[in-house]
Amino acid sequence: MVDIAHQAAINPASAKHAAATRALVPLTAIDPGHWRALAQRAVEPNGYYLPGWALAVSATARGRTDAAALPAFDGSSARLIGLMPVISLWRAWKIPLPALVSAHPYGTLCSPLIDREAPIEAAAHLLQQAREAGAHALVLTDVALDGAAMNSLKDVLERDGLKPRILGSYMRASLDATQDGETVLRDALGAKKLKELRRLRHRLEEHGAVAFEVARKPDEIRPALETFLQLEASGWKGKRGTALVQHAGDATFIRRAVLALAETAQCEIITLRAGKTPIAAGIVLRHQDRAFFFKLGIDENFAKYSPGVQLTLDLTRHLCADSAIASADSTASADHPMINPFWRGRFAVGDVLIPLRRNDPVVALIHGALVGLNAAHEAARRVVRRLRK
Structure with a gap:
């Protein structure tokens, strides 16, 4: 070739x-x-x-x-x-x-x-x-x-x-994960914004206990990936025809890749639930001491609670609490409206x-x-x- x-x-x-x-x-x-x-x-x-x-x-x-x-x-x-x-x-x-x-x-x-x-x-x-x-x-x-x-x-x-x-x-945008997670969020967002996000989280709890889940092992990551794929396809990416699961080759790729990296502890699926309902999920890759935030999917029926933002709050705390991770690459575009206010590092x-x-x-x-x-x-x-x- x-x-x-x-x-x-x-x-x-x-x-x-x-x-x-x-x-x-x-x-x-x-x-x-x-x-x-x-x-x-x-x-x-x-x-x-x-x-x-x-x-x-x-x-x-x-x-x-x-x-x-x-x-x-x-x-x-x-x-x-x-x-x-x-x-x-x-x-x-x-x-x-x-x-x-x-x-x-x-x-x-x-x-x-x-x-x-x-x-x-x-x-x-x-x-x-x-x-x-x-x-x-x-x-x-x-x-x-x-x-x-x-x-x-x-x-x-x-x-x-x-x-x-x-x-x-x-x-x-990138995250310095060597810092305390709460300090990172307070410095980035300020007390007023964090208070507003806590208010939204309390309102979200009316739909059931809010839980942040991390799937790492292959038997855990398979169902978590399917949840992510369904969430991604249910939103604007699905309407545009760009969701991974909408194309046979892309769906095969992501299923192979996630499982392959799960075997070497280099991938995890993060999910936010309200009760039993998944409202946001993301794929995170890990290589050496760096994490890579690949994609995010949300249930737009919960849009008024900012599910993607709520998931990113928990992801930030999760990465900062992990001694094996020193930094995280947002892999986002310039001026990304969601991740840029959270992760204030730049490269x-x-x-x-x-x-x-x-x-x-x-x-x-x-x-x-x-x-x-x-x-x-x-x-x-x-x-x-x-x-x-």
Whole structure:
């Protein structure tokens, strides 16, 4: 599955094709045990590039199947020290130029896995693998711009006289879970807002005792996931046709991924109930000391009680009380109206163009095409916003 820029980057009849095939392999060709070991040593956590999650996405998720991988191996021991799931620029955006793009893992974080014990070697090998695959550039989407993985790549690029180009960025909400949960909420929301939310919780209790549940084990997580899927499909996502359970491939992916990560204690489903009625649920991934708040579903019949907000209150307390978790990534969009007031930490996320050769005119073409694509997308978003108004 070597598919760089609509076959523009590789001549199948040449020796380069054989080298490219070795450099760019199917994601399923990576040994899961070696992948899990790398994830434990990764310099920066990314729950969406854990093997249980990424392989489920690549197997069935709508529009995201059959991703490839740029692997990096230690020269002396053949140990996996780096991994970057990718697709071609042609497949990503129908641009017929020789570049590779981060394979989107359904979550909004594509920072590659780089071994903390050999970050420079791993980053250098990943860039070299991309060159051998025929790419002139890498396009990393939704990466933590100041994260350890990106910093390792920057160090190698600087050494080689190259410089990444930021195509766009935004600030994303995160939680410092090393603090006391009540202190975090009081500092973020203030006493008046918390009092109002307690009033709503008391009114919600008229429908039955309010309980926050956390499912972790596979036998617990199966029914909790089905509850989440039903809640998500019952709301606005269901009306728009974007709920996970509405598409066979997406439903298969999430069921596989959640169960796979539950086996390694890297996923939990949180549910808020009023009596026996589930009114909100969410999926949380865990990688090293970081949590990732993937998705939220609510029963809109209880909208006046702010069920998503009530669930997030309890999730914040839950994560802050967990000594294994130091931080949480909201994985939300910029200016998200629900999570931003709660989680006041911020970090920069963006799309980055990484040139692989110095003074390469092809990189300028790739950059120009991406700038034009972004401008077209922004113009379309403005039209949509006007139509909604």
